[in-house]
Structure formats: structure tokens, C-alpha cells
Amino acid sequence: MIPRVTATVDLAAIQHNLHVVRGLAPRSRIMAAVKADAYGHGAVPVARALEAAGVDALAVACLEEAMELRQSHVIAPIALLEGVISSEEAALAVYERLQIVVHDHWQLALLEALPASAQLSLWFKLDSGMHRLGFPLADVPRLAETLRRHPNWKLEGWMTHLACADEPDSDVTPAQIARFDAALAQTTGPRSIANSAGIIAWPQARRDWVRPGLAIYGCSPLATHSAASLGLRPAMTLESRLIAVREFDAGEKIGYGGTYVCPQRMPIGVVAIGYADGIHRAFANGTPVIVNGRRVPLAGRVSMDMITVDLRGAPDARVGDAARLWGADLPAEEVAGHAGTLAYELFCGLTQRVHFRHLPAPAAALRSVNRGV
Template identity: 45%
Template structure:
């Protein structure tokens, strides 16, 4: 899955780092065409299909597969004059109730597609709503998918990141790793490391000033943190303009010079404050990691009451990043 600019990591950078990937899935047709023009030959699937009949011409020209989730899509295919047939993924709604044909209608649509000269191949797909929540699971959706597809003898795709780990019976022909591909766990109760996932993004900065705060004095906007005793505070050059979550509360973990400390007070636009009290030797220039190799992004996201996806994807709008997020690299805020 390389949608949303590869979850904020940069499409071109990610596909270059995954030369052995069996295929890529994306939303934007222009980005897919750019990949073809860059020399990538793997299957490329447009996850939301086409948005006009005219786009089918480009899909044929650049050998792009499309998801079909509306009768209109199939009508467009039947009426199009294409340079060659294209691969299609028949999207079934098994309970997510977002995109897709009613699961029970799969045989009828598959038969219709088999008669369409513009169709090179058909894969049947669905998407699970609760694969990451064991208490809810996928049983109802999985049984509907099996009932709808068992007579079709067609390739299938149903497993997202969570299902890849938790439900191997759903793997089918194609699996669709998304968040897990970028080193984040799809489960709230399992760490990325426990799943064998590796960090691919680091958000780093450094301490640019320190303050000694007396007991009873406050730190940051709104005076939301009051020092219970004399404290040493480090000021870090990173804030919500750089993609750090503004709503992260006091206590959110931060890594500084080999030590794990905590955020204090409100996050400012371009600065935040951390507790240096236990380490009086740390000073201006001490390296800080807001998430990355030493501090799992899932841990930061959990403390901030959000998802790791929301954190990694904000880098696209970060104007102060001195270096892009890279696979096995760093995104430095200065």
C-alpha cells in the first residue's frame, strides 16, 4: 500500500526501497502513471478505481489495474474502446459498508465481467472493519466473503495489515500490508517489535535551550504544567508546525541523549519542553528523538490519543523539516 504518498514517506522513495514487491496499490492515477514512467513494471492497482470513463484509456495505456465498486464502473468498461484489456478487482462489501457491491451479487458481476473483452483478469477483494480488534474479529465478514466467492475460482485479496498477522486463512492471492509496511503495529496491545516490524521513520531534533524552574512555576502556554519541585527544562526545536501532535499531553515519552524522558506542558507551534531534571549534564545540543529507532511511534501515538498513521503522514505539510523522512533515515527538525 503506497496510498497517501506512501503513508507520508514519499511514493518514489518507498517503491525504490521495495524493488522486489509483487505489486503496488495507490489512489491517484497521476501518481500511478508517474511510477510507470519511472520504469516500474509491477502490477499497480488503483484502489478506488477510476473517477471517469476517460481514465480507462490511460489505465489501458499504462497497464493499470482498477478496483470496481459501482455498476457504473462496469458499464464504462463495457462501452470503452481500449488499446488492450485491463486487470480488474471486483470489490465486495461484506460489512465494512464503505465501498463495494453486495457480497451476494458477486457471481452475477463476475459472470458479466467474464464476457467483457476489455477485462484481462478478475480478482475478488474485500476489506475488514475489525481485523485489529480481537473482541470483534472478522468472522461475519469472512464467512460472507467465502460464501460469495467459493463458486468463482478467482484470485482473491482480503488481508490488510492486521489480518496478515492475525488471520492467515484470509491471505488469499494478494495481501495488502499498509501501516505495518512502515514499521507500525496494527494492534493496540502488540508492539511493532513483537511483530518483527522495523522503524522506517525518525523525527529528530535537539535541545536549543534550558531553563531552571522553581517549584510552583509553570511551563508553556496555558500554564498547564506546574513544577512540583525545582526542575531543569529542555527546550526542543520541534512543534506542531513540524508534525508533532499539538494535543500530546504532559508525560508523552521523548528520547534524549540515550535517556527516556517526558514532554511537559503544551506543545507550541515550533517548540516543546521536556524534563531534564534527572540528567543535569544534558545541555544545549543534546540530541532528541520524538519517535523512531529508540522510541516507537506507536508509543507516542498512544500517549497522544491518536494513531501512528496520523503522525507519520503529517510530514507532507512540514515546512521546517531539513530532511525528508527516509527509509532507515531521519526527518530532522531544526
């Protein structure tokens, strides 16, 4: 059986991008984000590749994501970015030696209800201006006192999250950094501020820990910089194939609603991929697709299972030819712009109908053999 849509993930590219991040922040430890199934790339194989390449820790959103990694024998430190939401989760997180990010006092109450002998590893998340999760900055002395009352609690560090790091000219990020620093001026413990954009655009945000996400997957978080200019390698290539090539006269309308009108007699190709695979219906006419190494534009609305493309730029295209939606020669962040969205959403939006293929990285393969996996 031939898959109609294949996402190929190059684990060597994942490892390469980790080394790029380490070069940008050589004095920082790296906590790589593998939440949301490693941004749609496959949490277990990506985590194993990062582990083999020497990542210092991994970050997931919730306990379920952490358990998937632990059950697959990933032994690297794992942080729960949203913390725990019940006493049962708290107990299991302690048992699995997970690092718990605590962002509110109700979570502290859950942890304080555990046996006094429980060995906890935790981060305190502070709200320096994102206004999503995090303790008020004024709570720092109270949190420090909580630590003193619990000698079995190990503080991994203090973290915050940047709201506008992808805007290099914004005054929001310097203000957030200054507020975070001022709140912790009299407090010890490692600090973590920078996400991918912070690592690249804001050197002053590279502290004891950095937390790259999108950069690990080979995408630039900055509109002003391409992934290639940063030395990043896209890890995912998404491909389908042409299942029809037809000629239409000038004036003929293509697809639902007839939103594309042929300006002349021309070839139209049908590619076996649609919004049921994760290709946004919001993609506009003109969105690039690569057929036979040439860029051709989307022509007509995205359907559930198909898209149609203008093949005038690839006149030799035939049924069965590969059609690439994004990859090394067509950056996902560029494609996302045609739907008014971000590469994050493209990656995370791929559905179960997509066939995934992971190209092994030599170091990851060696580590798997050594673990007996």
C-alpha cells in the same frame, strides 16, 4: 543550513519488513500499500526499495499517486484502490497498465465506455461488512457475467476489506470472511482479504493476495503485539534538537495556558518541533521524547514550532543535543497513544517543513543503477 527537523527513513528496514510479511503468508502474493506518499515515508524511494526486494504489486489510492511512481520509472504492477472517477482517468489507467479496483456500477459504466479493444486489468471490491466501498455481495453473479461479456478484461481478483482485524477477539472478522467466501463459492478468481492486522492475527484471511500497509513501515497494527515481538523494524526516525535549556522554580507554569506546573526547581528543554511540523497539539503532558538516550516527558502544550520537555531525567542535556520523537527505541504506535491517535496519522501528518533523508538499501541501490536512474 542545518535542518531543524529530520525524518530518516531506513529502506533496508522496509525490505526487511516485506520479508517478515512474506514469512507470515508464504503462500500469498504481496501487494504493499504505498498510498499517501508511502504512509508519509516517501512513495518513490519506498516503492523502489520494495520493487528491488521482489514485491508482487503496489497499491495506491488514486491515479495521481500511481502516475508519480510511473514517472519515476517504477515498473511493478500498481493497483488503484479507489479505482477511477472519470473516463479520462479510465483511459490513462489502461494506457499505464494499472490495475483498476472497481467498487461500484458507475465505475463499470466508465470502463464499458472505453473502446472494446481496451485491455483492462481489474479487481472487484466486495463489501463484506466494512460498509465503506464495495459491491453488495449479491452482485457477484452479475459481475461475473460482466466479465464474460468483455473478453479483453482481465480479472486480477476479488477483494474485500476488514473492519476490525486489529481486534483479535472480535467476531466481526470471522463473519466478514465467511460472507466473502460464501458469495464467491461458485466463482473463480484470486482472492484478497488481509491487511496488516489480518495477516498477523487472522491466518484464515491469508489468501492468494495479502495487502500489508502499516507492517511494511515497521509498526504493529495490534495493541496486543509490539513491532519488535513480530520481528518488524521501524523504518522512520523523527528527530529535532534542543534549542534552549532553562531552570525554573517550583510553581512556575510552562507554555500556552500554563498546563504544566513545575513541581520543584527543574530544567526545562525547548525542542525545535511543533504542530507546523506535524506534532499533534493533542499530545499530552508526559508524552515521551528521547534526549541523550533517555526518555523525558513532554511538559506543556505543543506550540506551532516548539515543544517543551522535563529534563530532570537527562540532567546532562545541552543546547544542540538531539531529541527523538519516535524511532526504533521509541515506537510511533506508543507515542501516538499519548495523542489518542494512531501511528498512521503521525506518519502521514508530517509537513513539508520536515527534511527527509532516505538511507539506501543495497538491493534498491543496485536496481536503481541497473535502470539508469
